[in-house]
Amino acid sequence: MPCSAPRWRFWVLLLAGCAAGDLRGHEFEIDLKESISMPIPPGFTALSPQLPGKLVVTSFEATPFVGKNGVFLVDVGSHSGPAQELPGSGKINWPNSITTLNASVFGFTAVAIGNGFLVPTHTTGGVYVMEAATQPATLQEPVKISKDLSGWFYHQAHFVDMDGDGLLDVLTARCEYAVWPWAKKRGELVWLKQPAKDALAGPPWEEHELGPGPDFLFCVHPDSSRLALVAPEFVSGRVVYWFMQQNGTMSSRLLDDTIGPGFSCSWTDLNADGHLDLLVTNHAAVNGSVFAYSFSSDDIASAQITRHVLATGFTPAKIDKGKASPGDALAFQPQTNSTEKPYIFVSGDNSNSIFLLTPVSKDQSDWTYSLREVQDFGADIGRPSIGDVDGNGFADIFVPVYDSKRVVHYEFRRARSREIAIHV
DSSP, rough: OOBOOOOOOEEEOOOOOOHHHBOOOOOEEEEEEEEEEEEEOOOEEOOTTTTTEEEEEEEEOTTTTOOOOOEHHHHHSSSSSEEEEEGGGGGGGEEEEEEEEEEHSSSSOOOEEEOOSSSSSSOOOEEEEEEEEOOOSSOOSSSESSSOOOTTEEEEEEEESSSSSSOEEEEEEEEEEOOOOOOEEEEEEEEEEEEOOOOSSEEEEEEEEEEEEOOOOOOOOOSSSSOOEEEEOTTTEEEEEEEEESSOOEEEEEESSSSEEEEEEEEOOSSSSOOEEEEEEESSSSEEEEEEEEEEOTTTTTTTTEEEEEEEEEEOOOOTTTTTTOOOOEEOOOBBTOOOOOEEEEOOGGGGGEEEEOBBBBBBTTOOEEEEEEESSSSSBBBEEEEEESSSSEEEEEETTTTTTTEEEEEEOOOOSSEEEEOO
């Protein structure tokens, strides 16, 4: 059950200058609203307009053979409630990133999950679809739509019509990454064709390989007239832009091969110039970073690229094999109707902390951010979610704190003074 949390308070002073171009004078306070107990350690969260007032959470234990798993719904809107498991989701070994679908795709609101990871006994995954209800009326348990492929795991499922037949197919990336030094480590981009009928009857969807490289997460360009995406590749340490050509084949362009192990990405207008930029994190054992890429035109395939290091120095709390930082970086507006430069919320992953990046200037050519640690939880941090769940015009942030088996809910509000106050 959600529970009231102690309200320790500390203050982070923001020096608000008066020079031309300085950031807006009013700032914000961050309040801890609740700490939501989870029965299994949470890894990924998602808010979606298809499920208003609901938070979707994927949970897993790393224990070989006997680790528990589950996909949960939590009431987080005008009323809060306990985490409730989607029936049958416990069979999904290490569920990862969450995609929600409206009823136009399968006839009911659905959740799609990629699963598996590089930890022994969890390495074989797939793509699952389930009804987004704790008492499903149509699909009683999750259905795996990908074929079994030993040693390959999946993180993400993006629904898009790949062949023009009017049905949404699944675009996904998968990875083979055994921990043994001699084992293969590689990724590939594939798509799964939705059958013309009985899509969730059980047989795997027809598989099509698009090319090697993408392995964990990717971000689809929201405004491209044809399919386009970026994959920050973990195995190769590259950032690659993939785009569909007029003849229907996929091509790619290398954007960066110097970032180290790639992690997450998203498209957003970071400098408020009306054009989308690319926000990327790596996942490094020492001095992990948050990057932005700006482009000289909206044609990413040919545009000149400028890389900006927004923050660096992220390091795991414990230097050990498999530990790295940061995790996801999410751009957002503390006050949802703002059109100014967004803030950036950063999950430290194995650093055990969460961070806030604040733009220091309104100048579109200034990519400088101030970095503040919001909270050190002493536990690994998963993928956060940001949205306005109560409709009050201010952002809510949900942070999965893995080792503590809880999701922490923060909310922004306008400050009563010219400082950022963080109430924890």
